[in-house]
Amino acid sequence: MSCFEWRDAPEGDFAVLGDPVSHSLSPKMHGAAYAELGLELRYLAIRVELSEFDQALDHLVALGYQGVNVTVPLKEVAFEWCESLEDGAWRYGAVNTIRLGDRAGMNTDVPGFLSVLRAHSVEPGSRVLVLGAGGSARALIRGLLDEGYAVRGWNRTRAKLDAVVEGLDIEVLDGIDVRDCEAVVNATSASLGGFDLPVEWSQASDGCLAFDLAYGKELSPFLRGASGRGLPVTDGLPMLVEQGALAFEWWLGRPAPRTAMLRSVGL
Numbered sequence: 370m371s372c373f374e375w376r377d378a379p380e381g382d383f384a385v386l387g388d389p390v391s392h393s394l395s396p397k398m399h400g401a402a403y404a405e406l407g408l409e410l411r412y413l414a415i416r417v418e419l420s421e422f423d424q425a426l427d428h429l430v431a432l433g434y435q436g437v438n439v440t441v442p443l444k445e446v447a448f449e450w451c452e453s454l455e456d457g458a459w460r461y462g463a464v465n466t467i468r469l470g471d472r473a474g475m476n477t478d479v480p481g482f483l484s485v486l487r488a489h490s491v492e493p494g495s496r497v498l499v500l501g502a503g504g505s506a507r508a509l510i511r512g513l514l515d516e517g518y519a520v521r522g523w524n525r526t527r528a529k530l531d532a533v534v535e536g537l538d539i540e541v542l543d544g545i546d547v548r549d550c551e552a553v554v555n556a557t558s559a560s561l562g563g564f565d566l567p568v569e570w571s572q573a574s575d576g577c578l579a580f581d582l583a584y585g586k587e588l589s590p591f592l593r594g595a596s597g598r599g600l601p602v603t604d605g606l607p608m609l610v611e612q613g614a615l616a617f618e619w620w621l622g623r624p625a626p627r628t629a630m631l632r633s634v635g636l
């Protein structure tokens with residue numbers, strides 16, 4: 370999939386910005402949505418380094434872009450760039466969707482994530498273990514607590530998680546303990562490097578959902594372990610599609626063609 374450096378970006382309408390970003394499925398997914406509805410819009414992948422975010426956004430505004438999604442490592446700097454925030458994004462400290470004209474931002478990762486949990490019948494009140502303390506884990510923990518889930522957390526570097534959840538009603542674990550959970554969410558980036566996490570899947574309750582935010586052609590080691598124990602699993606693709614559909618709807622004010630978007634990423 371082609372990817373532009375921001376200085377070389379052609380005119381367009383929407384884009385995903387990140388570093389790296391060439392692997393992103395967002396251009397394919399939004400392109401499929403535009404084709405389905407007969408919209409003459411262009412959605413591109415554009416590489417932007419963290420230190421050049423403000424310059425890059427000025428450039429894209431000048432080129433006529435209406436909105437951007439942002440991914441690793443730009444979600445926190447995007448949050449700072451926005452002058453107004455919608456739908457609770459101020460609580461998450463991270464923005465993944467920006468409307469450029471009025472510098473408005475929102476976080477569609479959190480509702481996208483919650484909709485996948487609900488699709489697997491993991492309802493508010495259930496106990497969810499979140500692994501990780503990066504930008505995604507931080508936002509998801511807030512979103513889960515806001516919805517009334519009981520949240521447990523673990524991170525390789527405990528001090529980082531302690532800082533992230535300070536003042537929040539969450540149980541922080543020293544080791545990964547999956548007992549009595551309805552879902553275990555891998556919000557670390559371990560799977561991106563092909564690494565597993567020390568999870569004793571034999572201790573998980575029957576029906577516990579294993580949810581890895583990462584996605585790839587094959588199951589991650591984390592999901593393979595859960596699947597081997599006979600547990601339901603999902604990777605990050607359904608969440609990716611839902612966050613993209615919510616961004617589409619916010620930018621364009623019309624329902625997103627979810628079936629076409631799901632099909633475009635092989636679901």
Ligand code: NDP
Nearest residue numbers: 501502503504505525526557558559564582583605608609
């Ligand atoms: P960050 O870089 O902010 O956080 C990384 C986290 O992973 C840290 O908690 C880090 O722990 C932990 N970690 C990294 N390597 C390992 C390892 N080998 N073993 C254990 N822990 C490890 O990443 P993000 O929060 O932005 O993203 C996390 C994941 O979520 C990525 O895979 C990303 O692609 C995915 N994602 C998917 C989305 C989707 O739509 N499907 C949306 C958003 C994110 P430590 O603090 O100890 O360094």
